[in-house]
Amino acid sequence: MWKVLVALIVGLLAVSPLLIGIATVGPLGGKYITENNYRHFSPYERSTVYALVNDIMLYLNRILEILITIGAFFVFIMTVLEYWKFDKMYKLEQQHHGGGKH
Amino acid sequence: MTQLLRFSPAQRAAHFLVSLSGMLLLITGLPITFSDQLRWVIDLMGGSVVTMLIHRMCGLILAFSLAFFGTYFLLERITEGRRDSNLTFTLGFFIQLGKDMAQDMLWTFGLVKERPVSGKYDWVMVADIMSVPTFCLVEVITGAIMWFPFPLLQANPGLFFVFRVIHVAVAIFAIFFVFAHATILHFTPGNFPINMGIFSGLIPKHKAEGEFPAWIPVAKKLEVPEEHYTFHPIGYVVGAIACGIMGLTAYVVYLLREEGLAGFRLLQESGAAFVALNGVILVFIVYVILTFYGISKALSKSRA
Numbered sequence: 347m348w349k350v351l352v353a354l355i356v357g358l359l360a361v362s363p364l365l366i367g368i369a370t371v372g373p374l375g376g377k378y379i380t381e382n383n384y385r386h387f388s389p390y391e392r393s394t395v396y397a398l399v400n401d402i403m404l405y406l407n408r409i410l411e412i413l414i415t416i417g418a419f420f421v422f423i424m425t426v427l428e429y430w431k432f433d434k435m436y437k438l439e440q441q442h443h444g445g446g447k448h
Numbered sequence: 449m450t451q452l453l454r455f456s457p458a459q460r461a462a463h464f465l466v467s468l469s470g471m472l473l474l475i476t477g478l479p480i481t482f483s484d485q486l487r488w489v490i491d492l493m494g495g496s497v498v499t500m501l502i503h504r505m506c507g508l509i510l511a512f513s514l515a516f517f518g519t520y521f522l523l524e525r526i527t528e529g530r531r532d533s534n535l536t537f538t539l540g541f542f543i544q545l546g547k548d549m550a551q552d553m554l555w556t557f558g559l560v561k562e563r564p565v566s567g568k569y570d571w572v573m574v575a576d577i578m579s580v581p582t583f584c585l586v587e588v589i590t591g592a593i594m595w596f597p598f599p600l601l602q603a604n605p606g607l608f609f610v611f612r613v614i615h616v617a618v619a620i621f622a623i624f625f626v627f628a629h630a631t632i633l634h635f636t637p638g639n640f641p642i643n644m645g646i647f648s649g650l651i652p653k654h655k656a657e658g659e660f661p662a663w664i665p666v667a668k669k670l671e672v673p674e675e676h677y678t679f680h681p682i683g684y685v686v687g688a689i690a691c692g693i694m695g696l697t698a699y700v701v702y703l704l705r706e707e708g709l710a711g712f713r714l715l716q717e718s719g720a721a722f723v724a725l726n727g728v729i730l731v732f733i734v735y736v737i738l739t740f741y742g743i744s745k746a747l748s749k750s751r752a
C-alpha cells in the first residue's frame with residue numbers, strides 16, 4: 347500500500363507542471379496568447395536566433411532521416427520474420443499436444 | 449488446465465492505460481502531421497479543438513502513468529527482488545539477448561535445431577519493456593514543451609520546431625512499434641484473434657512451454673477450466689493485412705526521406721501513402737475497440 351501512495355505522489359508531482367500550466371496559461375488562466383512572443387526580439391537578434399535553429403534543424407533532419415528509415419524497415423522485416431517464427435512454433439506445439447488438448 | 453500467472457494487476461493496469469492513451473495520441477496526433485491524408489479524422493471527431501484537447505488529456509494520462517508505474521515497479525523491484533522475472537540490468541544479460549535474437553532467427557530459417565531457452569521475458573519482450581518507457585518519456589518531454597513553450601523557449605522561440613520534429617519522428621516510429629507488437633502478439637497462430645494474457649494476467653502452460661521454458665519452474669500455477677483453442681486461418685489474412693499496411697507505411701517513410709523530411713509533412717501526392725496512413729488509423733481504431741473488449745472480457749471472467 348505504501349508503494350502505491352509513494353507512486354501516486356511521484357505521479358502527481360510529475361504532472362504538476364502541466365496542471366499548473368493548464369491553470370495559469372490558456373483559457374483557464376485567462377490568457378489565450380502568452381505575452382512572450384517574437385516581438386521582444388530586435389530584427390538583428392531574431393535573425394541570429396533563427397539562423398541557429400536552422401542549423402540545428404538541418405543537422406537533426408539528417409540524423410532523423412537515417413534513424414527513421416532504418417527503424418521503419420527493420421521493424422517491418424522483423425515483424426514478418428516473427429510472424430513466420432510464431433507460425434512454426436504453433437505448428438510444432440500442435441504436433442506435441444494434438445490440437446491444444448491435454 | 450494449468451495456467452501460469454504472467455502479469456500482476458499493476459502490470460495489466462499499466463499496459464491498459466499506456467496502450468490506450470498511446471493509441472489515442474497517435475489517432476489524434478498523426479492527422480496534424482499528415483493533414484492532406486487524414487483531415488477526416490479531425491473533422492469526424494468534431495474539429496481540431498476536440499482532437500487537440502483529447503491529445504493533451506491523453507498526454508496527461510500517459511505522463512502520469514509513466515511516473516506512477518515507473519515508481520511503483522521500481523519500489524517493487526527494490527523491496528521484493530526480481531521474483532519470477534529474468535530481467536536484470538547487466539551487460540551480460542543484454543549480450544545474451546543479442547545472441548538469443550540471432551539464434552531465434554536462425555531457428556526460424558531452419559539453420560539451427562533449438563530455439564533459445566528463454567526466461568519469463570524473451571529478447572523481443574525485453575526490447576519492448578525497455579523501449580516503450582523510453583519513447584513515451586521523449587514524447588512526454590517534447591509534448592509538454594510544445595504545450596507550454598514559455599518560459600523555457602524565451603531565449604529562442606524557434607527551438608519549438610526542434611522539439612516538434614523529435615515528437616513527430618518518435619510518433620512515426622511508434623506506428624511501426626504498435627503494429628509489430630500487436631501483429632506478433634495477437635494475430636499470430638496460437639494467439640489470434642486476441643491474446644488474453646495481458647488482460648487476464650494468465651497464459652496456458654503448454655503455450656509457455658514453447659515460448660518461455662525457463663520461466664515455468666518459477667511461475668505461479670493456477671487450475672482453471674479447460675478452454676479449447678483453434679486457430680482460424682483467417683488470422684493469416686489479418687496478419688497479412690497488418691504486415692501489408694506496415695510495408696506501405698515504411699514506403700511512406702522512404703518518400704519522406706526522399707523529400708528531405710520537410711518537417712515530416714508529405715508534400716507529394718501518393719496513392720500508396722494515402723492507403724497506408726488511412727490503414728494505420730483504421731487499424732488503431734480497431735485496436736482501441738479490442739482493448740475495451742479484452743478488458744471487459746477479463747473483468748467479467750474474474751467476477752464469475
Ligand code: HEM
Nearest residue numbers: 470473474477478480481500507587588591592594595619
Ligand atoms: C505516444 C505518445 C505520443 C504520440 C504518438 C504523439 C503524437 C503526436 C503527433 C503525431 C503530433 C503532430 C505533430 C505535428 O505534425 O506538428 C503531436 C502534436 C502534439 N503533441 Fe503529441 N504525441 C504523444 C504524446 C504527447 C504528450 C505526452 C503530450 C503532452 C504532454 C503531447 C503534446 C502534443 C502537443 C502540444 C502537440 C502540438 C499539436 C497540438 O497543438 O495539438 N503529445 N503529437
